[in-house]
Structures are given as C-alpha cells and as structure tokens.
Amino acid sequence: MLSLKVVFIAALAEALVLPKSLSSISLEGCLKGLPHGQSIGSVANVTITSGGLLRYYLISIPPTYHDEIPTPAILSYHGGLRTAESQLQLDELTNPEFNTNSFVIYPQGINDVWQGVPNVTINDVQFTADILDHVQKQYCIDPTRIFATGKSDGAGFCNVLACDKTMSSRIAAFAPVSGAFYIDTLPCAPDEVQIPCSPSRHDIPFLEFHGGNDSTINYHGGERKQECLPSIPHFIQQWAVRDGLSLHNVTTPISSNTVSYKYGSGVNFGLVEHVYDAVIGHDWPSTAPNSDNQAAGHHIASFNATPIILEFFKQHPLSLWDILAEI
Ligand SMILES: *[C@@H]1O[C@H](CO)[C@@H](O)[C@H](O)[C@H]1NC(C)=O
Ligand SMILES: *[C@@H]1O[C@H](CO)[C@@H](O)[C@H](O)[C@H]1NC(C)=O
Ligand SMILES: *[C@@H]1O[C@H](CO)[C@@H](O)[C@H](O)[C@H]1NC(C)=O
Ligand SMILES: *[C@@H]1O[C@H](CO)[C@@H](O)[C@H](O)[C@H]1NC(C)=O
Numbered sequence: 584m585l586s587l588k589v590v591f592i593a594a595l596a597e598a599l600v601l602p603k604s605l606s607s608i609s610l611e612g613c614l615k616g617l618p619h620g621q622s623i624g625s626v627a628n629v630t631i632t633s634g635g636l637l638r639y640y641l642i643s644i645p646p647t648y649h650d651e652i653p654t655p656a657i658l659s660y661h662g663g664l665r666t667a668e669s670q671l672q673l674d675e676l677t678n679p680e681f682n683t684n685s686f687v688i689y690p691q692g693i694n695d696v697w698q699g700v701p702n703v704t705i706n707d708v709q710f711t712a713d714i715l716d717h718v719q720k721q722y723c724i725d726p727t728r729i730f731a732t733g734k735s736d737g738a739g740f741c742n743v744l745a746c747d748k749t750m751s752s753r754i755a756a757f758a759p760v761s762g763a764f765y766i767d768t769l770p771c772a773p774d775e776v777q778i779p780c781s782p783s784r785h786d787i788p789f790l791e792f793h794g795g796n797d798s799t800i801n802y803h804g805g806e807r808k809q810e811c812l813p814s815i816p817h818f819i820q821q822w823a824v825r826d827g828l829s830l831h832n833v834t835t836p837i838s839s840n841t842v843s844y845k846y847g848s849g850v851n852f853g854l855v856e857h858v859y860d861a862v863i864g865h866d867w868p869s870t871a872p873n874s875d876n877q878a879a880g881h882h883i884a885s886f887n888a889t890p891i892i893l894e895f896f897k898q899h900p901l902s903l904w905d906i907l908a909e910i
Contacts, residue, residue, distance in 0.1 A: 613723035633713040641689040643677045653725035656686040660737025667691040675889040697740035701808040727901040738762030751782035756899040758790040758892040771811030773804025788899035790856045794863035819857040838885040
C-alpha cells in the first residue's frame with residue numbers, strides 16, 4: 584500500500600503542475616525496487632558522471648527500507664585527505680545502534696578534498712546536485728528530509744552547500760563537525776571577518792561541533808593556507824543573524840567539558856546550535872575509539888555527536904513552504 588505521504592506529495596505535485604525548477608521534490612524513485620545487485624542493509628559503490636568527470640559515492644541502504652515509504656537521506660562528506668570509506672567508518676551513521684531508517688551517502692572528493700578549500704576548482708555543488716538527482720530516481724527518498732554533515736574540509740563544504748542558493752532549499756538541515764570554513768580574504772580578523780553566504784531561505788537549521796583543543800582548525804580561527812578561518816563563535820553567531828535570531832544563546836551542559844549553545848526562541852528555539860567540547864581535538868566526538876580520537880595526543884570524547892546530529896535532523900525537515908519558495 585502506498586504511504587499517505589507519497590499519495591499526498593504526488594497529488595500536490597500534480598495539482599500544482601510543478602515547474603521544472605521543482606524537479607527536486609520528485610518521488611520518481613518510489614515503487615521501483617532496488618537497483619540490480621543492491622540489497623537492503625548493505626553499502627553500494629556508485630559511479631556517475633558530473634562536470635565531465637567520473638565520480639563515485641557510497642550509499643548505505645537502511646535495513647528498514649521499503650520502496651513505498653519516502654525515506655530520509657543524509658550526505659556525509661569526508662575530511663581532507665580522507666575517503667568516503669573512512670568517513671563511513673568514522674561517522675557511525677550506519678551503526679544500527681544510532682540509525683536504521685536513513686540512507687547515508689558518502690561522496691568522494693577529487694584528490695580527497697572539497698570545493699571551498701583554498702585553490703580547489705572542482706564543482707562539488709554540482710556533484711552534490713547530480714548525486715541527489717541520481718538517488719532520487721533510484722530510491723524512494725523523502726524530498727523534505729535530505730540532510731548534510733561532514734568532518735573538517737567536508738564540514739566546510741556543508742557550509743558551502745548551506746550558503747548556495749539552490750542547495751540551501753534542497754537540503755533541509757546542516758550539521759558540520761570540526762569545520763574548516765575558509766574565507767578568501769587577508770589580513771584575517773577571525774572575530775569580525777565577513778562571511779559571504781547567499782542561501783535562498785532564512786530559516787536554515789545549522790548545528791556545528793568543535794573541540795577547544797583542535798590544533799588543525801583552531802577554535803579561535805586565524806590564517807590558514809593563505810585564507811582566513813573565522814572564530815567558531817563568530818561563525819555560528821553569523822548563522823543566527825542570517826536566520827534572523829537574536830545573538831542571545833541558551834547554554835546547556837551536555838556532559839563534563841561539553842556545552843550546547845542554542846539560538847532562537849519559540850518555534851525557532853535551537854534552529855542554530857553549537858556544541859563545544861573544551862578538551863577534544865580535531866575529532867568526530869565519540870565515546871568509542873575511532874580513527875580521530877586514537878591518534879597520538881587525542882582521546883575519546885565525553886559524548887557522542889552522532890545521535891545529536893540524527894535528532895537535530897529529525898527535528899528539522901524542510902517545510903513545503905521552503906520548497907515552494909524555490910520557485
Ligand atoms: C568505489 O569505486 C571506485 C571507482 O571504481 C573505486 O575507486 C573505489 O575504490 C571504490 N570504493 C570502495 C570502498 O569500494
Ligand atoms: C593557491 O594558488 C595561488 C596562485 O597559484 C598560489 O599563490 C597559492 O600559494 C596557492 N595557495 C595554496 C594554499 O596552495
Ligand atoms: C553564549 O552565551 C554566553 C552567556 O551570555 C556567552 O558567554 C557565550 O560566549 C555565548 N556563546 C556563544 C558561542 O555565542
Ligand atoms: C591537546 O592536544 C595536544 C596534542 O595536540 C595534547 O598533547 C594534549 O594532551 C591535549 N590536551 C587535552 C586536554 O586533551
């Protein structure tokens with residue numbers, strides 16, 4: 584039986600005679616079974632052409648997937664000089680203890696880096712749009728529940744997507760970890776630097792995690808690779824401003840050493856959030872050993888980022904208004 588949501592969105596799409604620009608709310612992939620050779624609960628490696636280049640991504644098909652139920656999808660971008668496969672090992676988004684109902688898509692960067700890193704000229708925004716077009720044709724993906732996370736350079740790329748006119752209304756919410764948010768300007772004033780950003784809506788859910796002992800992407804920002812990294816408090820406050828929220832935050836302890844700062848009030852409470860762990864380094868926060876926190880001088884965190892990210896995504900689907908605003 585078709586889920587109500589498919590029927591509803593399909594009816595709505597028909598009633599509105601959707602313009603081509605709204606092709607992103609397609610449910611074309613529903614009721615199609617899985618692509619040949621793929622199975623529920625496994626990971627597939629898919630090659631597509633984007634910008635004239637052969638590119639690939641890994642996709643984890645959730646164990647609860649049914650092709651008649653629109654299913655959330657999370658894009659997870661690896662850190663610089665890491666790979667799609669290493670990100671799958673790191674982020675725990677495919678760990679059934681945390682997630683059994685969302686697709687997780689792991690794009691692979693050319694030369695293992697992303698657009699937004701100084702001197703990278705590859706169009707990874709286009710790559711992301713091409714991946715979404717492709718997966719939305721193959722699987723029953725809920726167009727209101729597409730999300731993005733990533734680590735370090737991959738987290739920086741989440742911000743590139745959130746600041747992009749088209750992708751900001753195609754991706755519902757963003758949760759970068761230890762982000763490298765390069766701005767091409769010098770000299771660098773980390774607490775004041777202007778952050779170019781042109782999203783197409785003003786209610787973008789944004790959650791950033793950062794360690795106070797991050798010696799790769801310093802919490803206080805500064806010059807790096809001949810560009811400017813904003814301080815993380817300035818960076819997150821600018822998201823609050825962009826979303827029309829006050830700079831006041833509600834500070835809540837999450838665990839020893841870790842606090843959450845939430846911006847917004849009423850229905851928008853927590854639309855922008857920052858989780859700060861004073862003692863961890865450039866790591867994906869986890870209470871279990873992972874490839875980040877087992878490096879020399881690093882240690883496990885006092886909390887897990889992954890369930891917080893999943894809960895944040897669950898709370899922040901796109902509304903139909905957000906999608907219609909794209910027209
Ligand atoms: C996925 O496929 C690409 C292209 O064939 C290959 O380079 C890569 O090693 C594969 N990755 C995994 C994890 O299978
Ligand atoms: C980026 O390219 C410019 C021009 O080629 C060069 O001067 C600069 O050193 C490069 N930056 C980095 C971080 O490699
Ligand atoms: C949150 O608010 C507290 C109390 O006003 C302030 O000390 C802190 O700097 C704020 N944090 C951020 C990240 O804005
Ligand atoms: C901070 O990181 C350095 C290595 O970069 C490490 O030697 C030190 O022990 C760390 N401090 C804490 C509190 O974990």
